[in-house]
Amino acid sequence: MAVMNLRQAIQNAMDIEMGRDPRVFIIGEDVGRNGCSFGQYNGLPDKYGDRRVVNAPISESVITGMGVGAAAAGLRPVVHHDFIDFLGCCFDEILNQAAKLRWMLGGQMLMPLTIDVFAGGGSASASQHSQSLEALFTHIPGIKVVTTSSPADAKGLLASAIRDDDPVMIIHNKGLLGMTGEVPEGEYLIPIGKANVVREGSDVTLVSYSRMVHECLGAADDLAKEGVSAEVIDLRSLVPLDKEAIFASLEKTGRLVIVHEAVGKSGFGAEVAAVVAEEALDLLDAPIRRVTALFSPVPYSAALESAYFPDKSKVISAVKSLGLVKQ
Amino acid sequence: MEHSKEVLLEIYRTMTRIRAFEEKGAELARTGKMHGTLHLYSGEEAIAAGVCSCLRETDRITSTHRGHGHCIAKGADVKRMMAEIFGKSTGYSKGKGGSMHIADISKGIIGANGIVGAGMPIAVGVAFAQKYQNEDNVTVAFFGDGATNRGTFHESVNLAAILNLPVVFVCENNHYGMSTAFAYHSKNKTVSQRAQAYDIPGVRVDGNDPVAVREAASEAIIRARAGEGPTLVECVTWRHHGHFLGDAGLYKSPEDEKYWRGHDPIPVFEKKLLEEGIAGQAEIEAVQAETNAEITEAVRFAEESSYPESSVIFEDLYEEIPADFFMR
Numbered sequence: 001m002a003v004m005n006l007r008q009a010i011q012n013a014m015d016i017e018m019g020r021d022p023r024v025f026i027i028g029e030d031v032g033r034n035g036c037s038f039g040q041y042n043g044l045p046d047k048y049g050d051r052r053v054v055n056a057p058i059s060e061s062v063i064t065g066m067g068v069g070a071a072a073a074g075l076r077p078v079v080h081h082d083f084i085d086f087l088g089c090c091f092d093e094i095l096n097q098a099a100k101l102r103w104m105l106g107g108q109m110l111m112p113l114t115i116d117v118f119a120g121g122g123s124a125s126a127s128q129h130s131q132s133l134e135a136l137f138t139h140i141p142g143i144k145v146v147t148t149s150s151p152a153d154a155k156g157l158l159a160s161a162i163r164d165d166d167p168v169m170i171i172h173n174k175g176l177l178g179m180t181g182e183v184p185e186g187e188y189l190i191p192i193g194k195a196n197v198v199r200e201g202s203d204v205t206l207v208s209y210s211r212m213v214h215e216c217l218g219a220a221d222d223l224a225k226e227g228v229s230a231e232v233i234d235l236r237s238l239v240p241l242d243k244e245a246i247f248a249s250l251e252k253t254g255r256l257v258i259v260h261e262a263v264g265k266s267g268f269g270a271e272v273a274a275v276v277a278e279e280a281l282d283l284l285d286a287p288i289r290r291v292t293a294l295f296s297p298v299p300y301s302a303a304l305e306s307a308y309f310p311d312k313s314k315v316i317s318a319v320k321s322l323g324l325v326k327q
Numbered sequence: 328m329e330h331s332k333e334v335l336l337e338i339y340r341t342m343t344r345i346r347a348f349e350e351k352g353a354e355l356a357r358t359g360k361m362h363g364t365l366h367l368y369s370g371e372e373a374i375a376a377g378v379c380s381c382l383r384e385t386d387r388i389t390s391t392h393r394g395h396g397h398c399i400a401k402g403a404d405v406k407r408m409m410a411e412i413f414g415k416s417t418g419y420s421k422g423k424g425g426s427m428h429i430a431d432i433s434k435g436i437i438g439a440n441g442i443v444g445a446g447m448p449i450a451v452g453v454a455f456a457q458k459y460q461n462e463d464n465v466t467v468a469f470f471g472d473g474a475t476n477r478g479t480f481h482e483s484v485n486l487a488a489i490l491n492l493p494v495v496f497v498c499e500n501n502h503y504g505m506s507t508a509f510a511y512h513s514k515n516k517t518v519s520q521r522a523q524a525y526d527i528p529g530v531r532v533d534g535n536d537p538v539a540v541r542e543a544a545s546e547a548i549i550r551a552r553a554g555e556g557p558t559l560v561e562c563v564t565w566r567h568h569g570h571f572l573g574d575a576g577l578y579k580s581p582e583d584e585k586y587w588r589g590h591d592p593i594p595v596f597e598k599k600l601l602e603e604g605i606a607g608q609a610e611i612e613a614v615q616a617e618t619n620a621e622i623t624e625a626v627r628f629a630e631e632s633s634y635p636e637s638s639v640i641f642e643d644l645y646e647e648i649p650a651d652f653f654m655r
Binding site: 025072166 | 387420424442447453454478486490646649650655
């Protein structure tokens, strides 16, 4: 194990994958020697050259669309966008090209494309640089969508995304950029489609992903002091969804609170709630609760951000509303 | 540039094959024997045939919603194309794609595309892969005049230019983006002049003359193969049908229609072949009979093929069907 921050874990995964497979290349805006707004590719342009770390102009459509073409022609592109908010500029390339091309053409080729993006707020970046838009992409058949909540997960899931023969969108959270943690050295893969039970418990299941996993863990610590045992599941993969991990937890707890940084309306929590209602209602002893951002654009002021985003205390309130603790 | 008799006759054969395919499609759709949307290529055959006459099987193309001609010219099997349009299991996409999503990866056809202007970024990526893997293959992106007002055109030409990629941008300027004249939506008089904005060569040719198209395409392809980067080739042409089958084309002036019908690329090329002694009347008629027979056979194949099973819906979506597709 090595201790790394999230940037270093991404750099480490990219370095290993580029080293083992010459078909892997990166394209993105400002990923050259002196650029890259988050520093996660530092050193790679020098090591692999402009040919494999392509510093593209501010042209989201062709960056993403060329990734589709390069993947169709046998390469394994990593298309990087600094902000998930910018994917509005290349939605067609994701929605109508990457997701569908292989299917529409009757499976004549693979589409091993990785779309690597950062989402999330909490850094006073305001409405166009803070969103969590994963649900937009989980609605599109043909793409896998995974999220990372730690340096180790960023490494293991990014490597798996690159080696996957389907298009995978991997969403990191800007709020976790500086997070450090133990990361396995050398090649490390985390299977796509499997959730991670990050804390075991018996009274309530907190289903979350990305940065909110940490708010759930904080809530679980505090709830334990009040005698409530919370299980925390990091979904990791939204598409495919590890339904069995959720059902297995509900067998124990009978109570479900879903926590995500994105807004609630038509958010991924609605999908989780619907799946549980359709397939496992008998496991529930209480109504499902969702803890999400408010249904508005992300505000700028720190004072407003704290009101806007879910956090530990809001998770605790939701758990208490299920009647587990005397109010 | 020399054009052998074999090459010219093959171009003629390709043009007649495309025309026969399109007109049969129109007939089948009008008589209700075929359903679905058709964007027909009749009138523009010289472009696909001329450009593809310069390509190797290992070269690639991306196409458009009006893509039958490109696919045929690059070597697609008309039987599997027709079956796809009939929605049959023997079609290129097992009946999942239809007219706008025909591809044959083995022939370098990366696919028609239902989104105007979406093929160009994909072509740039394919050309990037060709250069990355040190191939000397090239990619041709076909698109219409309407697509040149999409951001994807500008982003693609710019990226291909700065990365010096082996891609040729072939604009089929048929004068109309859907029902609106190019001049209404462009201050530029020509598409080719937009090449100047990206400091790449831009040429404009008579898109109804397959030899002129072939000469321009050949020069661009030689440049691309030699590592000298992209070229924009504008081929001026006219579509005989509307934007889609069922669009009566009322926006076209009768004078223009008359002029361009007089310049139908197939009879004009036929006349040239005869006058220059490249082919005799018997050879011309034999080619026509053969391509008509191919299309008749394609329709028979499509009609006799079975419809796909509903299980194909989950094929080709992911490498494996994810476990969460199944209920508990």
